[in-house]
Amino acid sequence: MDTHLKSNNNRRQFDTEQSQMIFGTRAVIEAVQAGKDVDKILMRHDLQGDLSRELFRIVKGTNIPLQRVPQEKLDRLTRKNHQGVIALISAVTYRKLEDMVPSLYEEGKIPLIVLLDGVTDVRNFGAIARTCECAGVDAIVIPAHNSVSVNADAVKTSAGALLTLPVCKEASITEAIRFLKNCGYKVIAAMEKAKNNYTTVDYTMPVALVLGGEDRGISFDSLRICDELVKIPVAGNIASLNVSAAAAVLLYEAVKQRT
16 A cells, blocks of 8 residues: 555544544533533543532533543543543434333334443444344443443444444433333343243344343343343353344344244
């Protein structure tokens, strides 16, 4: 590749990365107050002062995680003068689950929603989103904390599916499950120790499918209020499928039953 073209491509990539960040405490405060889709705020671990306290006050009560991090991490993200604070901006506008559910019923759909409880690997998230889009899923729900978010890597891995598939960010997956149950959804959780085979349950009604994180799986609080626990049988020595592969198996069982 021509050196000049390679340099321009690198610059465009860097500019794209910069466009997904907001730098400086005052600028981040204004972004939060303006309702920007902020995925996460990173603050230098020893940063003090009135502005940092104001930022904490404004973020409190929102779904925006704020993490204290070393200076080196902030410097790796940008060459600009970040003043100890960087906000990472979502690549999409998040939807509200409480707004999505009535509209799906109004459209005459039999909704199918996927909830990700603690999925942190961006490649898994992208792969799940791609399958969801292909399978006709109506929305993905992720928690605000300890979870993946819709960033450039996730969009790329999803082959662009995350730009069209609605994503809801909720304070709690457990509370989202309760809400969906109250709205008439059957909530099905996938776990390797479940008794029922995934093919034995009915997916033809409004369904919310819960998938757990790569390490810890679905939280106990979420599991205990789900309507069905199902497993995917495995014949090899590894106990379970990767979460994105499991999502594909379960979703296409739903597609098969619905068609």
